[in-house]
Amino acid sequence: MKIAVIGTGYVGLVTGTCLAETGNNVICVDIVEEKVNKMKAGQLPIYEPGLDVLFHRNIAQGRLSFTTNLAEGIEDAQIIFMALPTPPGGDGAADLSYILGAAKDISKLITEYKVIVNKSTVPVGTADKVAAVFKEHTNIEVDVVSNPEFLREGVAVDDFMKPDRVVIGTGSEKAKKLMGELYAPYVRQGNPIYYMDERSSELTKYAANSFLATKITFMNEVANLCEIVGADVDAVRKGIGSDDRIGKRFLFPGIGYGGSCFPKDVQALEKAAVEHKYDFKILKAVMDVNEKQKTVLTDKVLKYYKGDVKGKKFALWGLAFKPETDDIREAPALYIINDLLAGGAEVTVFDPEAMGNVRALLGDKIGYAKDQYEALEGADALLIATEWSVFRNPDFEKMEEVLKNKVVFDGRNLFDLQKMIDLGYYYNSIGRKIVS
Numbered sequence: 001m002k003i004a005v006i007g008t009g010y011v012g013l014v015t016g017t018c019l020a021e022t023g024n025n026v027i028c029v030d031i032v033e034e035k036v037n038k039m040k041a042g043q044l045p046i047y048e049p050g051l052d053v054l055f056h057r058n059i060a061q062g063r064l065s066f067t068t069n070l071a072e073g074i075e076d077a078q079i080i081f082m083a084l085p086t087p088p089g090g091d092g093a094a095d096l097s098y099i100l101g102a103a104k105d106i107s108k109l110i111t112e113y114k115v116i117v118n119k120s121t122v123p124v125g126t127a128d129k130v131a132a133v134f135k136e137h138t139n140i141e142v143d144v145v146s147n148p149e150f151l152r153e154g155v156a157v158d159d160f161m162k163p164d165r166v167v168i169g170t171g172s173e174k175a176k177k178l179m180g181e182l183y184a185p186y187v188r189q190g191n192p193i194y195y196m197d198e199r200s201s202e203l204t205k206y207a208a209n210s211f212l213a214t215k216i217t218f219m220n221e222v223a224n225l226c227e228i229v230g231a232d233v234d235a236v237r238k239g240i241g242s243d244d245r246i247g248k249r250f251l252f253p254g255i256g257y258g259g260s261c262f263p264k265d266v267q268a269l270e271k272a273a274v275e276h277k278y279d280f281k282i283l284k285a286v287m288d289v290n291e292k293q294k295t296v297l298t299d300k301v302l303k304y305y306k307g308d309v310k311g312k313k314f315a316l317w318g319l320a321f322k323p324e325t326d327d328i329r330e331a332p333a334l335y336i337i338n339d340l341l342a343g344g345a346e347v348t349v350f351d352p353e354a355m356g357n358v359r360a361l362l363g364d365k366i367g368y369a370k371d372q373y374e375a376l377e378g379a380d381a382l383l384i385a386t387e388w389s390v391f392r393n394p395d396f397e398k399m400e401e402v403l404k405n406k407v408v409f410d411g412r413n414l415f416d417l418q419k420m421i422d423l424g425y426y427y428n429s430i431g432r433k434i435v436s
């Protein structure tokens, strides 16, 4: 099939590349000229494991190309995907200006039937709004489909190629048939395609993200209680996760959920509920708890140093909001850096992929180390904000040589408590005993 993808961010570029991989001809359109030139030159603008091989192969075989010219991008496309930002507006509700703006631009260019697919995360009723934009600007028939994306950064290619499920919201038989054919290669193992109406499809995405954010938040509260009552959250997590009804995944406590999706989507769903005069109490509690959870690690640091970190030197491992990505949107590490700098401390950071993005944001306010051990040089303590695999089993002898004090504040529970006792560390993690 001939496909256009509008927007080449984490979702658009993965979608475009993975659709090309099954034999479709895909043109990706973006308004950022620098980004498009980079991709035309064969360079990936983001770090996403496994994407490079598919990206280069499909470009080389002529199935994947890039343009800033919308007219050129959509001219031959049977299906046009929109993978555009839906950031929080001033009031926290999703800002639909990118989607509705692109819909207007597309509506003025089309000359034949198209399926317009919204892949962005949007409030209920957006498909109707997009359809209304087309109706206003063209007489050409279109079908507007809601097809939310559930990929996770860091494993986005796998998630797209073998999705747990595909959700397609449409009332059109024609669109349903085309979408079903397009997705057939991705569900060969038997994972379902759920066809539903547009509104249910749009709400499915918000409900999924909000449920997952609630699950994490629940565990963060359990972890906080564990610290008070002297229980171990890792034991509790295993104890409840082995019950199939609860499940093992997304039960890891930490320093609050971050990233470009959960914070904005929980907020947007709560705002959407308010607009419909529904008080979605649990989401308000989730947001409230998550705000507080972002400061648990710095609270521990401040308590240890009796409220005064002025002149202290901290090493911080991990900047990305989660491992295997360079994405720092709503990354808990940024809040930690902010709090430590505000207290007059010095911070030196290391992250395997996200250093460039942080440098662009914070410049020389902090130090950047070439590896995780350099970050420790002369540091009063180590803080851990992201669970990159390379941090899980470090060279403790090397650490000892460079760290000024054997003090670790771990926001991701990477190390075994007994090991830290044996090595003589003060070790403060989340929902577990403090050992020293």
Ligand SMILES: NC(=O)c1ccc[n+]([C@@H]2O[C@H](COP(=O)([O-])OP(=O)(O)OC[C@H]3O[C@@H](n4cnc5c(N)ncnc54)[C@H](O)[C@@H]3O)[C@@H](O)[C@H]2O)c1
Binding pocket: 006, 007, 008, 009, 010, 011, 012, 029, 030, 031, 032, 035, 083, 084, 085, 086, 098, 101, 102, 119, 120, 121, 122, 149, 150, 151, 152, 153, 260, 261
């Ligand atoms: N990042 C994720 O893991 C993820 C997963 C599922 C769903 N989503 C949702 O998908 C949507 C996109 O998210 P993202 O993370 O890919 O965003 P992103 O910010 O990484 O990418 C958006 C891209 O759209 C481009 N763009 C903006 N206006 C444009 C226009 N008029 N024409 C062409 N290109 C334009 C931007 O330059 C950028 O490259 C959001 O609604 C998000 O909530 C994201």
Ligand SMILES: O=c1ccn([C@@H]2O[C@H](COP(=O)(O)OP(=O)(O)O[C@H]3O[C@H](CO)[C@@H](O)[C@H](O)[C@H]3O)[C@@H](O)[C@H]2O)c(=O)[nH]1
Binding pocket: 121, 149, 150, 151, 152, 153, 154, 209, 212, 216, 249, 250, 251, 252, 253, 254, 255, 256, 257, 258, 259, 260, 261, 262, 321, 322
């Ligand atoms: O047990 C856990 C799991 C995750 N997190 C945190 O939750 C956030 C989000 O993690 P994750 O869901 O893995 O990353 P995203 O790439 O943001 O993916 C989410 O958001 C996407 C955008 O909507 C959806 O497509 C995905 O299905 C959904 O998992 C991160 O800060 C994680 O550190 C925890 O604290 N504990």
